[in-house]
Amino acid sequence: MAIVSKILVIGGGISGLACAWRLRQLGRPVLLLERGPRFGGVIDTIEQNGFRFDIGPQSFTNTQALFELIDELGLGSELLQADPRAPRYILRHGRLVPAPLSPPQLLLTPLLSARTKLRIISEPFRHTRPPETDESVAAFVRRKFGSDLLANLVAPFISGVWAGDPEKLSLASAFPSVRGLEERYGSVIRGAMKQRRQSGGKRSSLCNFRGGLSRLAAAIAAQLGDSALTGAEITAIRRSPEANSHSFEVTYKFGAATESLGIAAVVVALPADEAARLLASFHPKFGGLLGKVEYAGVAQVSAGYRLDQINYRNVETGLKGFGFLVPRSEGLRLLGTVWNSSLFPGRAPGGMASFTSFLGGMTDPEIVSYSPERLAAIAHSELSSVLGITGAPVLQHVACWQRALPQYNIGHHGVTSALRTLCAETPGVFLAGNYFAGPSIGACVEHANEVARNVADFCSAAP
Template sequence: MKEEVLVFGGGISGLATAWNLHKAGIPFKLIEKQTETGGVISSEIVQNTVLDFGPNSLRDRDGSIRKLAEEVGLKDEIIQISEAFKTRFIVRNRKLQALTPSPKTLFTSKVISGKGKLRALAEPFISKGTSNDESVGAFLERRIGKEAVAYLVDPVFSGIYAGDIYQISKKEILPQFAENEQKFGSLMMGALRTKKKKSEIKPMVLSFKKGIQQLPEAISGKLSDQILNEEVTGVRKKGNGFEVETSEGKYEAAKVISCLPAHSLSSVLRGFDPLLSETLRSIDYAPMLSTQVVFNKDDIELPQSGFGFLIPRKENIRLLGAIWKSSIFPELSSSTSSHFTLMIGGAHDREILMDDIQQIEQQILGEFTELMNTSAKPEVVKSKLWRKAIPQFHVGYESDRQKMDEAEEANPGFYIGGNYRWGVSVPDCVKAAEKLVQKLS
C-alpha cells in the first residue's frame, strides 16, 4: 500500500502534523502502537474532578492552540485559567513565600536574602562571558549570583523541564538570554533594549472542560480512518521514497515524518542510519511521577489563591512542587473538593523508577501536608509514572540537532519532529507541525 506521507507516532506532535496534512489535502496515514493517542497527555475524571497526569495547562501565546481546538470542534470546551495563576510560591526554610509578577517583588519577597538581591541587581555590571554553550546554572550564576539561581532558577526549571540546571544548555533553553548577553553585555539591558513584537492575538493559558486529553482525542476522532494501530519497526529507502515495516506489514510512502520519541526512533533507524540512530539513543529523558490528590474542601485551606509552589533542591525535600488545580481551574473540580497535582522525579530523582510507588506517595503526601499546614487525609490519590517524560537538552545539544539536520538533507522526504526537536511544550509542537506541513504543501 502506498501513501503520500506516513506519520510515525500519535502524540500531540504526530496528531498536529496529521491534522495539518488533512487540511492541506495531502494523503497520509498515521501509525501509533498504542490504542490511545496523545502520548504523555493523559486525563481522567474521578469524583467529578478532572485529573491531568501530563500537562496541566497550555500556554497559548500566539493563538495556535485555540485555532486547532476550534478546527476540531472544541471551541466551546476551552476554559481560561483564573487570575490566581499569576501568584506563585517558592519554598524557603520549609515555608511558602509568595512571588507575584511585579518588579517590586524582587525587593519585598523573602525568597532571596538582602545580599542575594543586591547580587542579582548587580547583573548589568558583570562582564559578559563566553559565546560558547554552557549550562543554564553556570550561565545564570555568573549573571545573577548563586542564591538567586538556587532559589528561583533551579525550582522553575525543575518544574518546566524536570532538568538539572547544571547539565541543560543555555543555548537550547535560554537562547534569547544568551544572545542578549553577547549583544548588550547584560540580560537586564537586553530586556530593556529589545523591542517585543506586538501581537494582535492575546496570549491565554487554558485547559478544556474534560482535561488536556480532550485535544488529542478530538483530533484522533476526526482522523480515525487514517490511524493505524501498529508499531513501526523499520524503515529503508525504496526508489524515490521509503518502505516502512510495522508489526502488521509493510507500507510505501513518498515522505516519512517521525514524531516518535528519540529512543523509539533510534530503534527504527538502526539499519537505515546507524549514526543518527546512535545520536537519538543518547538523548536523555527525565522520568516524572504525577500524583493527583483530592481533599474535601473543608479539610484543607490555601494560604491565598495561587498557581501552586515550587521547591528548590536546597530544601532537601523530595517533592518538586504542587499545582493548586482547584485554584487555577475551579471548573475542573467538584464544588466540595480541593484538587492538587504533585510533581516528583526529574533528572535529580531517577530513583522513582525503582522505588515503590505507594511509598513515594506516602513520603510526598507527608511533605505536601506539612507545607500546607494540615493533617488532613486525601479522598483520592492516583499516580502515573512517566519513565521517559521530558527530553533533556544537555550542553552541546546543538551537535545533536546538526546531525538531525544532516540526516534530513541526506534523505530527502525524511523528517524528524517531536518534542526533542521542536520544544517540550504542547504549543511548541503544534506550531512546528503546522510549519513543517506548510513547507511540504
C-alpha cells in the same frame, strides 16, 4: 503490499497529531499510526469520583501556533484561561513564599539576599557578552546574578518545568531567547523590558480545556477520522526495493496481523530512543545521535482532598494560586505541586480540592523505580506537611515515566543540528518530537507545523 502516495506519520502524541493535521490542511493525503490504545501520547485526562485529573501536562501556554490550531479545530469555546496573576509559591524553611513575578516583587522578596537584589538592579547598566561555549543555566545565573537566585528561584523552576538539572541544562538550547537578549542588548533585563514594551506588555496565561488537555488530541484524531489508527505499532521502515528510491516500505503490527505498506515520505514523531530503533536501518548515525538525547524520569501523583482537611490559607488569597515549587535545600522529594482546582473550574467536586505533585527528575532519578504505593505515600506525606492536611486523601492516582522529558543539556544543540543535516541527506525521512524545538505542547505544535511544511515541499518537488 499496498503502494500508496501517502505520507505516513508515526506516533499519535501531540507532535504526530499536529503534524498530520497540518499536512491534511495543506491538502496532503496522510496516514497516522499510533502504537497505544489511545491518541495523545503523554497527554491524558482521567475522570474519577467527580475529579478530573490531567495526567502528564497540566496546562499550556498560549502560543500563536496553538491558538490557530485550537481555532481550526473549533475548540475555542472549550478553552479555559487561568488568572495570569495567580500567585506561585516557593517553599522556604517549610513556609510558602510568593514567587516574585515582576521587577518590584524581585526587590521585595525574602527569597533573595540584598547583594543579589543589588546585582539585579545594576544588571541593566552592565554590558556583558555570553561566552563562546555552550553555557549551563546554572553558570549563566551565577555569572549574571549570583547563587541564591539560582538556588531559591531558578533551580526550583528548572526542576518543576523541565525536571532538569540547571548545572547540565544548556542556556542556548533550553532558553535561546534569554541568551539572545544578552547577545543583542548586553543585558537580559534591559532587553526583556524593551521586548515587553514592544509586545504591549501582555503576560501570557496558562490554558486548558473544560474537559481536560486530552480534548486537544481527541479533537485532532476525530478530524483525521479513518486516517489515524490506534493499536498499530511500526516495527520497521526501509527503502522500497522495487519502486523508485524515494519511497519506503513500512511494516507494522495491527492486532495479530503484520501488515506492510508503501509510502512516499515518513514523519517519525516518536521519543528519541524509539526513533533511533526504527531509523537504524537508514544510517547508523541516527542511532548514535538520537541516543545522545538524555531523558529525565518523572513520577506524578494526582490527589483529591476535602477542603476541610486543608489547614493552609494564604492571608490574601486563601488556597488560590498556581501551586508551589520546592528548592532542593528544603530536603523534600516533591519537586512541586499544581493546585489544579484553584487554576481551572471542573477539576474537583464541591467542597473538594485537587492537586498534582511531581517527583523525580534529573536530581532524584532513583524515585521513578519506587512502587506506586510508595510514591503515593511520599507525595501525601510531603504535601500534607506543606499544606497542613489532616487525614487520608479522598483519591490518589499515580503515573510514572522512566523517560518523561528530554533534557536540552550542554551539547544538545549540536545533536539537533547534526540530526537536521542527517535528515537532509536522507530524502523523505523527517523527525518531529519534543526533543527538537522545546518540550512544551506549544513548541511541539510549532515544530510539527514546520515539519509538515517541509514534507509538503518535499512531496511537491519529488519526481
